[in-house]
Amino acid sequence: MAHPKAALIERVQAEGRGKPQFDTERSGPDHEPLxxxxxxxxxxxxxxxxxxxxxxxxxxxxxxALKALDAAALDASRVDDAEAPFEGPWPVFEGVLAAALQVANDRVARELRGDAALEAVHAFALRLYKGTLEDLGEVVEEEA
Known part of the structure; x- marks a missing residue:
């Protein structure tokens, strides 16, 4: 295993943070320095x-310092559940989904036809459904 000082220097430089400095002071009597x-x-x-x-x-x-960096990296990798992005399938509440689709269908411009109408209803219903779930306390993440 590498000497801790060499390991620290290598790690910090690999992270692009320059070279660590060591500030060292001497105290105590000559026969027993600290x-x-x-x-x-x-x-x-x-x-x-x-x-x-x-x-x-x-x-x-x-x-x-290596222990502190390891702890900081571990803390950074742990994301609070409240901050974790929603990854699963959205919960389906049939009544809420049906109502969102009905409202979207009623509010989309009547002159739209075919795929344009379908896409407009889909987008509006999606925003409405996600907004409703957020208001009800369900976690919903925007798609990229």
């Missing part, structure tokens, strides 16, 4: 690590 490092990506700290030397602190910061 290094604290922050992994910074585009100005935002994603992980912090401490160690007895700079290398360990940066490794731990990179590990923390």
């Amino acid at each position: 290094f604290t490092s922050r992994a910074v990506i585009q100005g935002t700290a994603y992980g912090t690590g401490e160690g007895g030397n700079k290398r360990d602190a940066e490794r731990r910061a990179a590990e923390a």
Whole structure:
């Protein structure tokens, strides 16, 4: 497995976000130094690590940053059910559909004939049916 710092650099560059920076500070007495490092990506700290030397602190910061990036990617991949696009077949409520078709048929211009009339009734009934389902609380997604 790649060193965490190398893995972080490779991942961030592959995502097109430049190269992460490691801001490392030294504290403590000379005989027992403590290094604290922050992994910074585009100005935002994603992980912090401490160690007895700079290398360990940066490794731990990179590990923390990788975990933070993984968590952010997982959160982004989870879509709340309320935000999820409607993918299934639309529920069919025969009475509502029949009423939508009747209203659409009554309101489409009488001078339309053939395919033009059929398409106009279809489009109007579809908008009416979807709008009614949305008002009733059913989830309906517009087609692209």
